[in-house]
Amino acid sequence: MNIVVCVKQVPDTWAEKKLSPDDKTVDRVGVDGVMNELDEYAVEEALRIKEALSAQGGGGEVTVLTMGPDKSVETIRKALSMGADKAVHLVDPALHGSDALATSYALSKALGTIEHDLVILGVESTDARMSVLPAMLAERLGASQLTFARKVEVGTGTVKIERQTDSGYDVVEAPIPAVVSVVEKINEPRYPSFKGIMAAKKKPLTTLTLADAGIEADNVGFAGSGTEVTDFAARPPKQAGQIVKDEGDGGSKLADFLAQQKFI
Amino acid sequence: MVVDRELPSDEARELLALTRQLASEELAPRAAEFEERGECPRELFRTIGRAGLLGLAYPEEHGGGGQPYEVYLQVLEELAIGWAAVALGVSVHTLTCHPIAQFGTDEQKRRWLPDMLGGELLGAYCLSEAQAGSDAGSLAARARRDGDAYVLDGTKAWVTHGGVADYYDIFCRTSEDARRGISLVLADADTPGLLPQSPEKKMGLRASPTAQLVLEGARVDADRLIGAEGDGLRIALSALDGGRLGISAVATGVAQAALDVATAYARERQQFGQRIVDFQGVSFMLADMATGIEAARALYLSAARRRDAGKPYGPQASMAKVFATDNAMKVTTDAVQVLGGYGYTSDFPVERYMREVKVMQIFEGTNQIQRMVIGRSLAAG
Numbered sequence: 001m002n003i004v005v006c007v008k009q010v011p012d013t014w015a016e017k018k019l020s021p022d023d024k025t026v027d028r029v030g031v032d033g034v035m036n037e038l039d040e041y042a043v044e045e046a047l048r049i050k051e052a053l054s055a056q057g058g059g060g061e062v063t064v065l066t067m068g069p070d071k072s073v074e075t076i077r078k079a080l081s082m083g084a085d086k087a088v089h090l091v092d093p094a095l096h097g098s099d100a101l102a103t104s105y106a107l108s109k110a111l112g113t114i115e116h117d118l119v120i121l122g123v124e125s126t127d128a129r130m131s132v133l134p135a136m137l138a139e140r141l142g143a144s145q146l147t148f149a150r151k152v153e154v155g156t157g158t159v160k161i162e163r164q165t166d167s168g169y170d171v172v173e174a175p176i177p178a179v180v181s182v183v184e185k186i187n188e189p190r191y192p193s194f195k196g197i198m199a200a201k202k203k204p205l206t207t208l209t210l211a212d213a214g215i216e217a218d219n220v221g222f223a224g225s226g227t228e229v230t231d232f233a234a235r236p237p238k239q240a241g242q243i244v245k246d247e248g249d250g251g252s253k254l255a256d257f258l259a260q261q262k263f264i
Numbered sequence: 265m266v267v268d269r270e271l272p273s274d275e276a277r278e279l280l281a282l283t284r285q286l287a288s289e290e291l292a293p294r295a296a297e298f299e300e301r302g303e304c305p306r307e308l309f310r311t312i313g314r315a316g317l318l319g320l321a322y323p324e325e326h327g328g329g330g331q332p333y334e335v336y337l338q339v340l341e342e343l344a345i346g347w348a349a350v351a352l353g354v355s356v357h358t359l360t361c362h363p364i365a366q367f368g369t370d371e372q373k374r375r376w377l378p379d380m381l382g383g384e385l386l387g388a389y390c391l392s393e394a395q396a397g398s399d400a401g402s403l404a405a406r407a408r409r410d411g412d413a414y415v416l417d418g419t420k421a422w423v424t425h426g427g428v429a430d431y432y433d434i435f436c437r438t439s440e441d442a443r444r445g446i447s448l449v450l451a452d453a454d455t456p457g458l459l460p461q462s463p464e465k466k467m468g469l470r471a472s473p474t475a476q477l478v479l480e481g482a483r484v485d486a487d488r489l490i491g492a493e494g495d496g497l498r499i500a501l502s503a504l505d506g507g508r509l510g511i512s513a514v515a516t517g518v519a520q521a522a523l524d525v526a527t528a529y530a531r532e533r534q535q536f537g538q539r540i541v542d543f544q545g546v547s548f549m550l551a552d553m554a555t556g557i558e559a560a561r562a563l564y565l566s567a568a569r570r571r572d573a574g575k576p577y578g579p580q581a582s583m584a585k586v587f588a589t590d591n592a593m594k595v596t597t598d599a600v601q602v603l604g605g606y607g608y609t610s611d612f613p614v615e616r617y618m619r620e621v622k623v624m625q626i627f628e629g630t631n632q633i634q635r636m637v638i639g640r641s642l643a644a645g
Contacts, residue, residue: 191286194316194329197278 038122080200081192097222104136134181144174287346313383344517355510360387388429407436426475427460444494457482468619522599
């Protein structure tokens with residue numbers, strides 16, 4: 001079974017995220033980039049599936065796919081050092097400004113160049129938090145859509161997941177090829193090993209431009225995006241909290257407050 | 265504060281970045297509680313073992329990381345910034361691999377070394393005895409040849425990882441010969457007659473178990489003898505210098521952690537309307553602490569580079585051990601002083617650091633023994 005994991009480099013989770021005033025996109029240059037945290041779980045799950053299948057004598061490879069500027073290669077390296085076999089980097093200045101819809105188109109074209117049965121990715125990225133890409137990607141690929149997976153089981157020609165819901169989980173099964181998005185409950189991502197870091201440097205990395213992937217320039221970037229950021233403002237500073245003095249009635253004051261906020 | 269290090273290669277830089285991540289995410293958050301409970305974080309050793317940190321200083325052909333001591337020691341220092349007991353454990357484990365890597369036959373290396381370096385196993389090194397500490401050559405535990413095995417009897421003492429180790433390097437007496445009376449065997453932990461006792465109750469480093477190992481007719485296959493019969497003391501002595509550098513690096517890491525806490529506190533704490541770091545009395549203390557740490561690091565790295573270049577480095581290793589551990593004792597004591605009353609409580613880690621480094625002036629050769637080694641090298645001219 002061949003698995004592709006889509007990963008994204010995002011600004012460091014703890015860093016202050018900024019939008020560039022010029023084109024209103026996330027500033028990815030001036031901050032430390034890290035692999036989107038949920039994508040680490042996706043990489044881990046892909047590796048576990050591959051390891052389990054290979055223990056039963058099955059074959060297949062895990063390929064990492066990312067779309068992003070040159071710097072994103074750091075995130076590719078990280079996935080390779082965790083144990084992925086090879087990587088594809090879709091990088092082209094014309095992709096800058098792509099929204100979720102345009103990104104799903106570009107990724108689907110890049111996926112067309114990689115043999116795969118399963119695509120795994122995190123349910124959302126920490127910079128955009130749209131959580132729509134897995135569904136769009138499945139639609140573009142004509143593949144089964146299995147989202148919010150907290151457990152994945154690969155059968156013969158099918159994939160079964162436990163789909164996380166607010167109240168519990170649903171069991172969903174669908175035929176391969178499939179796109180699976182994962183939540184953090186699914187596993188505990190491994191640390192890369194020192195040997196993995198060394199080996200990552202020698203693993204195959206293919207770079208694709210728009211032309212290489214057969215992507216039409218009109219469908220990506222600002223021009224190809226259906227949404228537009230028209231304006232943005234800095235988050236207002238935190239308001240001072242309300243201090244409740246306990247004069248023997250602290251408990252009921254707190255309860256009133258929670259009721260007012262509709263928490264209880 | 266991230267220590268800005270001089271490293272010889274890109275791979276070393278990436279290794280140190282991985283180590284820092286492990287130290288800050290896996291080690292530091294657990295240290296205080298495990299130390300309080302006196303619990304060995306055995307699973308954590310597997311985590312860092314899988315990352316490749318338990319075999320760094322050994323050749324890649326046997327599954328090691330192929331790193332020079334210059335890099336390996338800085339990994340130890342970074343681990344110690346997170347948690348001294350784990351860094352010490354890595355240093356001790358590395359020491360346990362030395363005899364077989366240096367003196368083992370090809371067959372022995374092929375059979376045992378990959379597992380020892382692979383990260384899943386943890387080793388223990390049994391040289392000292394109750395009556396044989398600094399004077400290791402006077403050890404009394406016996407190994408008697410019986411057919412195709414040695415039968416071990418006696419009691420080893422101060423065994424780091426005693427009771428949790430997967431294998432033991434055991435030095436025993438095989439004859440009364442003053443120079444060639446000691447031999448080394450490598451015994452599996454599940455060997456019948458190998459009886460680790462309850463851990464000692466210690467002042468610090470309580471997450472690193474130290475125990476006696478009672479040998480009661482333990483039969484160890486003769487092909488587990490490392491080197492020739494009688495080579496034991498020579499093997500033990502050859503491992504000492506590397507171990508001393510390991511402790512130098514660990515002590516430097518704990519000192520660095522103490523400085524980091526003290527500096528952060530002094531920049532935060534206000535008295536008389538200003539930060540205490542702006543009082544010269546405090547600032548000079550921090551300056552001396554930082555200077556001592558920088559000097560300790562430079563000294564152990566200078567000795568390590570001699571080792572990596574194949575030069576003799578025994579006196580230099582002793583100098584690094586004396587200086588780094590005495591300095592760590594002073595730095596951690598001063599860190600408690602900077603934090604004042606708060607430093608004396610277990611709400612802050614500095615009192616623990618102070619307790620942890622005390623023993624580093626004692627083990628791997630007391631600092632008095634180190635000075636003797638340095639003095640003798642001067643006397644010999």
